Amino acid sequence: MSGLISVADALDALAQNALPPRAETVAIEQAHGRQLAEAVTAHVSRPPADMSAMDGYAVRLEDVRKAGSRLSVIGEAPAGTPFEQTLGKGQAVRIFTGGEIPAGADHIVIQENSSRSGDEITCAEGYEAPQFIRKAGRDFLEGDTLLEAGAILGAGELGLLAAGNIAEVKVRRRPRVGILANGNELKPPGSELKRGEIVNSNPVALAELVRSWGAEPVDLGIAEDTLNAISERIESAEDIDIFLPVGGASVGDHDLMRPAFAAAGFEPVFEKIAVRPGKPTWFSTRGDTRVLGLPGNPASALVCAQLFLKPLITGQRHRLIKARLACDLKPNGPREHYMRAFAAFTDDGGLSVDPAPDQDSSLIKPFVTSAALLRRLPNAPEKKRGGLEDIILTSLPRL
Numbered sequence: 001m002s003g004l005i006s007v008a009d010a011l012d013a014l015a016q017n018a019l020p021p022r023a024e025t026v027a028i029e030q031a032h033g034r035q036l037a038e039a040v041t042a043h044v045s046r047p048p049a050d051m052s053a054m055d056g057y058a059v060r061l062e063d064v065r066k067a068g069s070r071l072s073v074i075g076e077a078p079a080g081t082p083f084e085q086t087l088g089k090g091q092a093v094r095i096f097t098g099g100e101i102p103a104g105a106d107h108i109v110i111q112e113n114s115s116r117s118g119d120e121i122t123c124a125e126g127y128e129a130p131q132f133i134r135k136a137g138r139d140f141l142e143g144d145t146l147l148e149a150g151a152i153l154g155a156g157e158l159g160l161l162a163a164g165n166i167a168e169v170k171v172r173r174r175p176r177v178g179i180l181a182n183g184n185e186l187k188p189p190g191s192e193l194k195r196g197e198i199v200n201s202n203p204v205a206l207a208e209l210v211r212s213w214g215a216e217p218v219d220l221g222i223a224e225d226t227l228n229a230i231s232e233r234i235e236s237a238e239d240i241d242i243f244l245p246v247g248g249a250s251v252g253d254h255d256l257m258r259p260a261f262a263a264a265g266f267e268p269v270f271e272k273i274a275v276r277p278g279k280p281t282w283f284s285t286r287g288d289t290r291v292l293g294l295p296g297n298p299a300s301a302l303v304c305a306q307l308f309l310k311p312l313i314t315g316q317r318h319r320l321i322k323a324r325l326a327c328d329l330k331p332n333g334p335r336e337h338y339m340r341a342f343a344a345f346t347d348d349g350g351l352s353v354d355p356a357p358d359q360d361s362s363l364i365k366p367f368v369t370s371a372a373l374l375r376r377l378p379n380a381p382e383k384k385r386g387g388l389e390d391i392i393l394t395s396l397p398r399l
């Protein structure tokens, strides 16, 4: 495959050249944001036994069917210290939230509904059905699958693993993504700029995206516009899974990224994509290493990172969802267009999408407000305000 290919074909090619899976074991305290390499099963049941949901008295339901029932208190069951005897007729055990239900008991009378005098309680009400007992294994049983391979570990997932008595998990190794800028005009943020120089803004934004997708960005610096300078950066980079050259992707005399990677033994898979912005995006492989070449224009780099780098890192395709257009759209050209767009929830529970008025590929400001990429298929006809279009949500819509 080479030449100009469609977005769908580019995504297929990336999937066919997915990174080989590599796993490592980490403590759950270090596992936030990581992706499980294998399914995890519970080591314990939760709760481990029937538990009281309230502070009160564990009783036999048949003893408290009528208001005014009197029972004798024969012991205590606080959380962590089960009461070991079996409760008999007319007996109650003082129990606290999280205490294990003693054998023989099948109901909790909450303390607000009872009065105690010495070792005797009187129930204010009668009961028809058992209450306030959490059955063993209500959350999960020992041996249940808690999480599937591929799950991303956030707060809920980590709490679930800990509750399942799991201290370590096998997670996918974070791919190392080597970000390499290129251009004689580029200077780091904060530099004193001479005429013709511009600030190297793409790597810091790309690094943040890479991190947010669970990979590790590696700064390979700025290479000058010579084959040697770029080749040196490629050769001295250590343990990189995905090279991410940005800039020098087009056809100009100073666009040297492709030949430099070709000289380093990378074989082209595709050379450009019928996408806007970001047509010069290219992809090559060498053994287990990948190189995704992004154009230098900031919007092209950031949009194509969303479209092509994210699936390469995560192994997952984008999810398109529908949103209602807040303005009219002109007919699209021959390239699949991903417009930087503002997405917001509407009062009627829907989602609206409003493309930034200027879609030039050099602009960075639209990324500050945009939460979505609005997809327009090649040669799509004009669309009226209020119609439904496909979008990719890149962050949470505004409320």
Ligand SMILES: Nc1nc2c(c(=O)[nH]1)N[C@H]1C(S)=C(S)[C@@H](COP(=O)(O)OP(=O)(O)OC[C@H]3O[C@@H](n4cnc5c(N)ncnc54)[C@H](O)[C@@H]3O)O[C@H]1N2
Pocket (backbone or CB within 6 Å): 181, 182, 183, 185, 186, 198, 199, 200, 201, 202, 203, 246, 247, 248, 249, 250, 251, 252, 255, 277, 278, 279, 280, 294, 295, 296, 297, 298, 300, 361
């Ligand atoms: N004759 C043609 N010219 C161009 C074509 C084409 O098909 N034929 N394609 C255009 C398209 S589309 C794009 S996109 C750009 C991509 O160009 P490059 O990837 O070669 O990018 P550069 O020339 O290196 O830079 C473009 C632009 O972006 C600025 N830049 C570059 N790197 C950074 C950085 N790290 N941080 C901030 N800004 C950066 C650079 O200064 C340029 O202004 O090519 C078109 N040309």
Ligand code: MOO
Pocket (backbone or CB within 6 Å): 275, 276, 277, 278, 279, 280, 295, 297, 299, 300, 361
């Ligand atoms: O594809 Mo380029 O990104 O249009 O400017």
